[in-house]
Amino acid sequence: MVRKFNFNPGPGVLPFSVLQKVQAEFTDYRGVGMSIVEMSHRSKEFEAILAHVKQNFKDILGIPEGYEIIFVGGGASLQFAMIPMNFLGKDQVADYVNTGEWARRAIKEAKLFGKVHVAGDTESDNYTHLPSELVFSSNAQYLHLTSNNTIFGTQWPSYPETGNVPLIVDMSSDFMSRKVDVKKYAMIYAGAQKNIGPAGVTAVIIRKDMLDKVVNREIPTMMQYKTHVENNSLYNTPPVFSIYMVDLVTEWIKEMGGLQKIEEMNDKKAKMIYDIMDSMPDFYKGTVTQKEHRSKMNITFRLPSEDLEKKFEKEATAKNLFGLKGHRSVGGMRASVYNAFPIEGVEELCKFMKEFAANNRK
């Protein structure tokens, strides 16, 4: 097989050693005599996987006492609704920062359940940077942020101080890509399909006091965080295979040296591509207007013309560099370089970018 260099924005590249392990044990999970997809979520084998992946989360992120880890279906998009349903009363206010499509969708859902104060908004600039300042409401139930904006290629270099206001962060596209200080967050959530596994499961790390919040509405059992915490993610059948793969990918993160090493590698990979862009600003123009807001995960840039962008994509694909087409709302190119994206692929892309510019400059 020729393995593609997969720049897809997600679902995206996963560690090949993990894929090989899944393949090897797919028809017979570790000698049990059945596949992981045939095993009861209440089997001792799956209970061991669940305990193991939770321990991996704690080891990797340094999750302190007082937090719970759950795994749920429905994607981060379901969290957009669950968060206000659980934490925002009808007459209460939550602060949201509008930095892109996913933040916008989170705001839309919150408005169904309570009042939304937009503390910062860069939509009028087509989200080409993060807000320069945030204006908080005086009595927010929480502040919601999108850590990394997959489509627009921005990423918070650090988060604002929120004092006593609970900070809830959607880390779907940069989860476990850099060190975080978990104790600053009331809740972190992430769809798995960028850095930690296949689609189909969302990880939620939630501070226990958030579970005691009372809002005056009927919340379906499946939409209550408490349900999943109290039942150790086993209230109903969870997405077994996705959780199993998250366990293997987090094990790989540990083997790679944890977030210290992962972050160093991600910094290095992103810098290589940004350096090429910055060395030829007349040819490769980053869509993010402030360098400190550039994403290490999704690197977005334009070429001098749409024709050249099409040509770039076509020739890159021929060189096994796959998935570089940007999102339609930004145009141009997007190189998504998640944890598992190999540095060799970044080297190939940089080499190609140099050649392509040399061959196509006027």
Add this chain to the structure above:
Amino acid sequence: MVRKFNFNPGPGVLPFSVLQKVQAEFTDYRGVGMSIVEMSHRSKEFEAILAHVKQNFKDILGIPEGYEIIFVGGGASLQFAMIPMNFLGKDQVADYVNTGEWARRAIKEAKLFGKVHVAGDTESDNYTHLPSELVFSSNAQYLHLTSNNTIFGTQWPSYPETGNVPLIVDMSSDFMSRKVDVKKYAMIYAGAQKNIGPAGVTAVIIRKDMLDKVVNREIPTMMQYKTHVENNSLYNTPPVFSIYMVDLVTEWIKEMGGLQKIEEMNDKKAKMIYDIMDSMPDFYKGTVTQKEHRSKMNITFRLPSEDLEKKFEKEATAKNLFGLKGHRSVGGMRASVYNAFPIEGVEELCKFMKEFAANNRK
């Protein structure tokens, strides 16, 4: 490897040929150069899978015009909430039939959103049979039934006529195990993890007119059926791997001869076990009190004592007959024999049941 005969109630046994196919192409999906779990849900490959599995559903079930097929996360338990949220106004009534744990949970969620009329209830008999008669309300928005009760081993041999009242059926544990006349249903839903795939995805077949129902409440975007229909299950990242496997399992159903053959085989397998039970009623006592309500999927029976039940399970396990322990709320044994459960395993179980009775009768 020694493959177990897997009587698990779900997640349960899947066709071995499907597992082998997944394994063979896991690290490189059909020469694309990446794994199915690394592929974009908007790739042409996944769009082809989605179109193919929907066609398989139509072919297998004979779904007429006027129905939509969607795939969502969150499990059937999330459907318990979505159904009343979408179809039951605060002051409206829905009819539910309480035939077991999952029906009970569906009722609990419906009560959060509107009025529930219980049209039939066998809880006082510990769900050992289905209701002998149903008393409908005069103005129900829909009637909700659980087709097969995994825990209690009952299954509707046929469904009541509901006239103009939309019939909504949870077929999680007998979906695609027998022929159905789809046009009788307003909605059919099924978690995949019994007969059609791994955990993590729920299939919904919904009559289009149901999408026009208006209830006066705010429904999160992800909880609206319309969202998933209008976006062809791609409003957000769906559970890609689970849908891919459902495609392969439904292909296997077609190769096996479709529901005609599948149903014949399921009837034959169930009859073999029930015949053994009925030939030794002093030793093997079915927990279902009316033979016409016996499930073809989950066959529940008791032995003369709990000690003998423990011994039965232990000796069965030693003979590679795995997962026969019944649910704690019924006790005894449960043999779940889903579509993919091989007849050789049923033969082994029947042989063992005869031997065990001979060796342990007083």
